[in-house]
Amino acid sequence: MTAQLTRRAVLGGAVATAAGAGLLLGAPAASAAPNYSTGTFPTLSPGMTGLSVRALRYLLTHRGHHCGIANTYDTATTSAVRAFQSRRGLPATGTCNDATFRVLIGDLPATHYGETNYFVGGLQTLLIKHGYHMDGTTYFGSKTRRNVWAFQVGHNVGRSDYVSMLAWSSLFGPVSSGPMYPMLQRDTGTAQWSNCGPVAAIVLLIHQGKTPSGWTWDVTTRRTAVENFRYVAMGLAHTAARDAIGTEYPDFVNGFGKYGMSLWHGGIEDTLTQARAGRPSIAGGDVYKMPYAKSVSGPVSHWVTVLGFDGTYYLVADSISATTADYVHRLTATQLRTYAATNPGHPPETAKQNSILLR
Incomplete structure (x- = not known):
């Protein structure tokens, strides 16, 4: 769950608790625009399809x-x-x-x-x-x-x-965004509390219209997709020692590269700018500072997926949310900046370049 290669996933007991087949007709062609509501119905007329x-x-x-x-x-x-x-x-x-x-x-x-x-x-x-x-x-x-x-x-x-x-x-109304599938990192295998990075990546891939390897379109069976991204796409060793360690930017480069996607390394202001343009990113910081219920009891280095902007709030999927808060969160820019201002276990200067963005 951490965003730090040299730190263990659980910091001194910071984690409070351990722990489809269907009619999908193709990924939507999302526009690069914020997700506003549409107050007027479209006109449908004879000859139209869809x-x-x-x-x-x-x-x-x-x-x-x-x-x-x-x-x-x-x-x-x-x-x-x-x-x-x-x-x-x-x-x-x-x-x-x-x-x-x-x-x-x-x-x-x-x-x-x-x-x-x-x-x-x-x-x-x-x-x-x-x-x-x-x-x-x-x-x-x-x-x-x-x-x-x-x-x-x-x-x-x-x-x-x-x-x-x-x-x-x-x-x-028109499709203005890819789908948003928040999911928890608990119950994603032996590396569950180090899996915030792979889970954040899976959420971002789905939002971009890509089907992660092993994904069934059912979050209850997310473990296979998360493990595939960690061990196959990212190429991390499946050992007890490595499972206790989180993921960093080079791991994401490897993982997203398997899906033909390239990344760049920026900061929280880049994340906010990209979100306002309808582009998701992954942001690092101290999840303990997030304003919603979460499964930690102290500072923890972490990754979340910032999926977009609704005109007022930034839309965030967080894998360490409490089970009672397993949904997309609406956060202010100030709340995200506070989250990203420090990253436990990292030098202070890393906060300036603590986001993973799509090219």
């Missing part, structure tokens, strides 16, 4: 206008939209615009955890569009909830078990 159209057909089916589930805005979809509009006193154009979407979604209770229905099928389809792996069960279970949380936080929508109108419009 996952947004598929999701619309789920919503129409839930409303009793059965038009089948497919990715094309065909005559059946047009007829269903026109019938719904007529029934609700809207102009019967057969084109689904913002006003139609708001009526289609708005007078139902917000889609929420524990439900099974076609609305959830539409939700899962839109999560797939944004790069999240879903199995198309139409059940809003723990996997769907985890992905909803990540999307909500990533688009400046309050993290909730409910899907609000703002979340729906953002889901139907």
